[in-house]
Amino acid sequence: MTAPLLSAQGLCKRFGAIAACRDVSFELNEGEALTIVGESGSGKTTLLNLIGGALAADAGEVVYRLRDGTARALSSLTEAERRALMRTDWGFVHQDAARGLRMGVSAGGNIGERLMALGDRHYGRIRENALEWLARVEIAATRVDDPPTTYSGGMRQRLQIARNLVTRPRLVFMDEPTGGLDVSVQARLLDLMRGLIADMGLAVVLVTHDLAVARLLSHRMLVMKGGEVVESGLTDRVLDDPQAPYTQLLVSSVLAA
């Protein structure tokens, strides 16, 4: 058996008196999408930051299988190794596109930057790649030289996705990727993400409070409350036959997920 792509073991994090993450464990493989749901303050963003290496855990460990097949604890990586991982094998799609994009740089530059970070210096090839990815995320080639400040919210999210996927990462973290968008724009984005996840066999860790998004995009779910995982399992099982009191409350609070 090969090691899982990502494995979180007993993750804990406190902020002063508040336990933001208590003993969370899970495993993820290529092609699997996992959603973390819960209300604001439930600890889901803390968990995402712990897994993504943006926060150091008080206890527990995240182990990742690198492209060369070795499984390494993230805490054992050198800073250079961690940066390389984040630039190539991982992607981050933020709710606020301004956090994931360079707002003053052209769309083509935003996509090309990650390729250049990998050492590609061939301008023609980088531009060709950028145009190909703009097409894949349904942005007109005529907008390649415009900066994202001139883009709509939905277009910015699609550009963020293109910027991340151009290096063919194996794992993508998404934090409320459809938050704040109009419903019609959300549907287009979700559909695009669904297709890309399936085509590229991506592993995805998705944080959302939108249960319909979780149902559409993910295979498995963790439900968090007060820093703890109160329920986990197959997404449609958790949504259709919730067991924990908190999950029942979440599911019954929305119209139709």
Added chain:
Amino acid sequence: MNALHANELLRVEGLSKTFTLHLHGGARLPVLHGVSFTVAAGECVVLAGPSGVGKSSILKMALGNYLVGEGRILVADGERVIDLARADAREILDARRRIIGYVSQFLRVIPRIGAIDIVAAAAQESGLDRAAARERAASLLARLGLPERLWSLPPATFSGGEQQRVNIARGFAGRHRLLILDEPTASLDAANRQAVIDLIAERKARGTGFLATFHDEDVRLRVADRVVDVSRFSDREAA
């Protein structure tokens, strides 16, 4: 011992289901107990009983969509046997891809994806290549009488009957050995009901087993090899 008799695709043993309603003072709502039956290759077993008796709950447990209280759901996987009542999320997803197909009562619409692509995707998931999957999708939609001009359109704006035919085509597109049908013909006219009956008969002849509920008596009589009366397992007063 996890064992199936020769030719059995599914063996349900001593299945029970109770819902606990935490938002209503932790009220316990027993639905089913002692559910036991089998489905053999090439056989169509129909669950019958009044509305609310727990037919759909059995189908949902057999799909891993509802958690099982007690009991076992043994499913044949080649030489292996899987107990779906104990399987984890990955095993259930794998079983749904390869072994157990499903036609729900309503199509859960996926935004922007055309009808033929929805059906072809299901065929591809079960192992057909792209071209073969598309061909299979087209032939199923044609047999179910969905007008060709609708094939490339997303089903969101289709009528209930048209959506349901896309749903049925999707369920039959794969190569599952066991198909679970939840009132698949409820919104269909006579001609399309007949098309579904024919599809079931063909798949039965090739060894596919069916576990189904049907709204109308007529379809039930024509496809069922055996009828299991769910009321004898039910904890509810018939509605």
